[in-house]
Amino acid sequence: MIVRENGDRYDGSHRVVYYAPDEQGRCAPQHVKSEFDEQIESFYELREAELERLQGRLLAGEISSIGFFVHYCNMTVQDTAARMRTTQGRVRRHMTPEGFGGLKVRTLKKYAKLFDVAVADFFQFTHIAAGMNATAKRFHERLIQKVQVTIESEGDDS
Amino acid sequence: MxxxxxxxxxxxxxxxxxxxxxxxxxxxxxxxxxxxxxxxxxxxxxxxxxxxxxxxxxxxxxxxxxxxxxxxxxxxxxxxxxxxxxxxxxxxxxxxxxxxxxxxxxxxxxxxxxxxxxxxxxxxxxxxxxxxxxxxxxxxxxxxxxxxxxxxxxxxxxxxxxxxxxxxxxxxxxxxxxxxIPDGVDWKHAAKKAMKKTVKVMLMPPGIRRLVPFMGIQGMKLYARKVRQWPDRYQGVVLREGILFNAVGFEDQGTGGGAFRLMYGAFLQEAAGLFGSTELEGLAERMIEHGQDWRRLSRKLIEIGKQVPLNDDEYPRWLETHGEGMRSALHEVSERFLEKAAFEERFFKDLDKVVARLG
Known part of the structure; x- marks a missing residue:
C-alpha cells in the first residue's frame, strides 16, 4: 500500500444538490458546496489517524493485512463474508496473522478486488516522502503491481 | 472518448x-x-x-x-x-x-x-x-x-x-x-396513486407495525428513543463519528437535505400545481418546513458530535466534565425526533384525506 507523507487532502471542490425554498417559496434544487464541508476535512484527519493506528496493530501482530483492510475500509465481518462468499468464521480467522499465513493466492486475489488494492499491498507499505510522487499500476487481476516513484516537478501539487 | x-x-x-x-x-x-x-x-x-x-x-x-x-x-x-x-x-x-x-x-x-x-x-x-x-x-x-x-x-x-x-x-x-416512453402520461393519476402508496408504507396497518417496529413512523420513534442511549452504548471516536455520520447522512448523502423530506415537499408542490389544489399546496408547505427543521436538527447533531474528542485517550476525562451536557443535548434531540415522528404520523393521515378528495 502506498502511504503519502503529506496524506490526501480535501480540495473543497465537491458540490451537492440541496432542495430549499426560493424567494417565491418554491422548493428548488441548488447545486452548492456542502454545508458540512468541515466534517469532510475531519474525515481525512481521522482516516490518517486510523491508518496509523491500524498499521501499529498490524506491525504488533495483533491483526493481519486482511484485518487491516476490513477495518480501514469500514467494513463489517458480515458484509466481507457475504462479498467473499465465505463464512464469517473464516473471515475472522483470515483477520488474524495465523489465519492469514495459510491463505491461497486465489483467495488473496479475491480480497484484493474487494478492498481495491493489489495482492502486493497485503505484504508491503510504501511510504512516500513529501516532494515525491508514486503511481501504481496493476496487472493480471491485481497479482502483479508496478510502482513508479518520481520526484515531483515544480508546481506539481499532486 | x-x-x-x-x-x-x-x-x-x-x-x-x-x-x-x-x-x-x-x-x-x-x-x-x-x-x-x-x-x-x-x-x-x-x-x-x-x-x-x-x-x-x-x-x-x-x-x-x-x-x-x-x-x-x-x-x-x-x-x-x-x-x-x-x-x-x-x-x-x-x-x-x-x-x-x-x-x-x-x-x-x-x-x-x-x-x-x-x-x-x-x-x-x-x-x-x-x-x-x-x-x-x-x-x-x-x-x-x-x-x-x-x-x-x-x-x-x-x-x-x-x-x-x-x-x-x-x-x-x-x-x-x-x-x-408513452405518448402522454396521466400525471394526476400517477401522483395520486404514488401518494396513496407512500401514506400506506409510512403509516402501515397496526398488525404490520408490530411485526416491523423499525419501519415507517414506528422506526422513527424507535430511532428517537435509541438516541438517548448512545452515550451508554458507544464511546470516544465511535460515538463521535456515529453522530456525525447520522447527521451528514440525513443531509448530504443523496437526500437533497432534510432526509429527503425537502425533495418530497418539492414533489407535493408540483403535484398541487397539477391538481390546482390549495389543500395539497398547504401540505407541501408543511412538509418543506418539516424538512428545514430536520436540517436544523442535523446541525444540532453536528454540534454535539464535534464536541466529542478525536482521540480515544482523552474521552474518559472529557466525559467526566462534559458527559451530563452531552446526555442532556442528546435527550433534547431525541425529544425532537419524537416530535418529528408525531408530525409525520399526522401529516400522512392528512395527506391520505386530501388525496381522497382530489379529482
Missing part, C-alpha cells in the same frame, strides 16, 4: 432519481427529480438497529428499497424500462457495449467504492449506487454519475468489480435501458 450524441449529463441530489431522470430525458420525456422521487414513493424511514454499515452506529434507511423507484415510476408513468440481469460482469458489459454502440445510454447498479472519479470520502462500500454508461473505448467507460459535476471516466476493471459485488441487497450485473 465521446459521449453518446444528445446525452445531457445533469447532477441530482440522489443517484437513483437522477439516473432515472437522465435516462428518460434522453428518451424524450421531461420530468423533474422531485416528481421521480414522489411518483417512485421514495420517502421511508428504516432503523436497522441490528445491522451495521459504513457508520459506527446502526444503519438507517431514508428511502424505499433500491430500484423500487424505477419500478414504481415505470409502472405509474407507463415508461417501458428494460431490465437485464447477467451472471457475470463480462456478459453484462458485452451487452452494455452493444447498447452504447447503438447510441443507447445504459443504467447500471454499482458499488460506490470503486467510483474512482468521486472524492475519497464518498467511496464507501454502498452497493446500490446508480450511474449511466454513456461512452466507451477499449479499456474504459464514460460515466454519468448524478453525484459528479462532470462526466467521469472509469476503467473496465473497476466497473467490473463495482457491478459484481455479491453484497446483501445488491443488484449485481444489472442493466437498465429505456425501451419506450
Amino acid at each position: 465521446k459521449a453518446i450524441d444528445g446525452y445531457e449529463h445533469k447532477v441530482a441530489s440522489h443517484c437513483e432519481t437522477g439516473t432515472l431522470r437522465n435516462l428518460v430525458s434522453f428518451a424524450g420525456m421531461d420530468i423533474s427529480e422531485p416528481m421521480v422521487f414522489g411518483i417512485g414513493s421514495g420517502p421511508m424511514f428504516i432503523y436497522l438497529f441490528f445491522a451495521k454499515g459504513p457508520s459506527t452506529l446502526p444503519l438507517i434507511g431514508l428511502r424505499n428499497r433500491p430500484a423500487n423507484i424505477f419500478k414504481f415510476v415505470g409502472k405509474l408513468c407507463g415508461i417501458d424500462f428494460r431490465y437485464e440481469k447477467f451472471k457475470n460482469p463480462g456478459a453484462a458489459l458485452s451487452r452494455a457495449n452493444e447498447w452504447i454502440d447503438r447510441g443507447v445510454p445504459v443504467g447500471v447498479s454499482v458499488d460506490m467504492f470503486y467510483m474512482k472519479y468521486l472524492p475519497i470520502f464518498l467511496r464507501v462500500h454502498a452497493p446500490s449506487h446508480f450511474i449511466v454508461l454513456v461512452g466507451r473505448d477499449d479499456g474504459a467507460y464514460m460515466v454519468s454519475d448524478p453525484y459528479n459535476s462532470e462526466l467521469g471516466r472509469l476503467d473496465r476493471e473497476d466497473l467490473e468489480a463495482a457491478m459484481d459485488t455479491h453484497a446483501p441487497l445488491a443488484r449485481d450485473n444489472f442493466l437498465i435501458t429505456v425501451r419506450g
Whole structure:
C-alpha cells in the first residue's frame, strides 16, 4: 500500500444538490458546496489517524493485512463474508496473522478486488516522502503491481 | 472518448432519481427529480438497529428499497424500462457495449467504492449506487454519475468489480435501458396513486407495525428513543463519528437535505400545481418546513458530535466534565425526533384525506 507523507487532502471542490425554498417559496434544487464541508476535512484527519493506528496493530501482530483492510475500509465481518462468499468464521480467522499465513493466492486475489488494492499491498507499505510522487499500476487481476516513484516537478501539487 | 450524441449529463441530489431522470430525458420525456422521487414513493424511514454499515452506529434507511423507484415510476408513468440481469460482469458489459454502440445510454447498479472519479470520502462500500454508461473505448467507460459535476471516466476493471459485488441487497450485473416512453402520461393519476402508496408504507396497518417496529413512523420513534442511549452504548471516536455520520447522512448523502423530506415537499408542490389544489399546496408547505427543521436538527447533531474528542485517550476525562451536557443535548434531540415522528404520523393521515378528495 502506498502511504503519502503529506496524506490526501480535501480540495473543497465537491458540490451537492440541496432542495430549499426560493424567494417565491418554491422548493428548488441548488447545486452548492456542502454545508458540512468541515466534517469532510475531519474525515481525512481521522482516516490518517486510523491508518496509523491500524498499521501499529498490524506491525504488533495483533491483526493481519486482511484485518487491516476490513477495518480501514469500514467494513463489517458480515458484509466481507457475504462479498467473499465465505463464512464469517473464516473471515475472522483470515483477520488474524495465523489465519492469514495459510491463505491461497486465489483467495488473496479475491480480497484484493474487494478492498481495491493489489495482492502486493497485503505484504508491503510504501511510504512516500513529501516532494515525491508514486503511481501504481496493476496487472493480471491485481497479482502483479508496478510502482513508479518520481520526484515531483515544480508546481506539481499532486 | 465521446459521449453518446444528445446525452445531457445533469447532477441530482440522489443517484437513483437522477439516473432515472437522465435516462428518460434522453428518451424524450421531461420530468423533474422531485416528481421521480414522489411518483417512485421514495420517502421511508428504516432503523436497522441490528445491522451495521459504513457508520459506527446502526444503519438507517431514508428511502424505499433500491430500484423500487424505477419500478414504481415505470409502472405509474407507463415508461417501458428494460431490465437485464447477467451472471457475470463480462456478459453484462458485452451487452452494455452493444447498447452504447447503438447510441443507447445504459443504467447500471454499482458499488460506490470503486467510483474512482468521486472524492475519497464518498467511496464507501454502498452497493446500490446508480450511474449511466454513456461512452466507451477499449479499456474504459464514460460515466454519468448524478453525484459528479462532470462526466467521469472509469476503467473496465473497476466497473467490473463495482457491478459484481455479491453484497446483501445488491443488484449485481444489472442493466437498465429505456425501451419506450408513452405518448402522454396521466400525471394526476400517477401522483395520486404514488401518494396513496407512500401514506400506506409510512403509516402501515397496526398488525404490520408490530411485526416491523423499525419501519415507517414506528422506526422513527424507535430511532428517537435509541438516541438517548448512545452515550451508554458507544464511546470516544465511535460515538463521535456515529453522530456525525447520522447527521451528514440525513443531509448530504443523496437526500437533497432534510432526509429527503425537502425533495418530497418539492414533489407535493408540483403535484398541487397539477391538481390546482390549495389543500395539497398547504401540505407541501408543511412538509418543506418539516424538512428545514430536520436540517436544523442535523446541525444540532453536528454540534454535539464535534464536541466529542478525536482521540480515544482523552474521552474518559472529557466525559467526566462534559458527559451530563452531552446526555442532556442528546435527550433534547431525541425529544425532537419524537416530535418529528408525531408530525409525520399526522401529516400522512392528512395527506391520505386530501388525496381522497382530489379529482
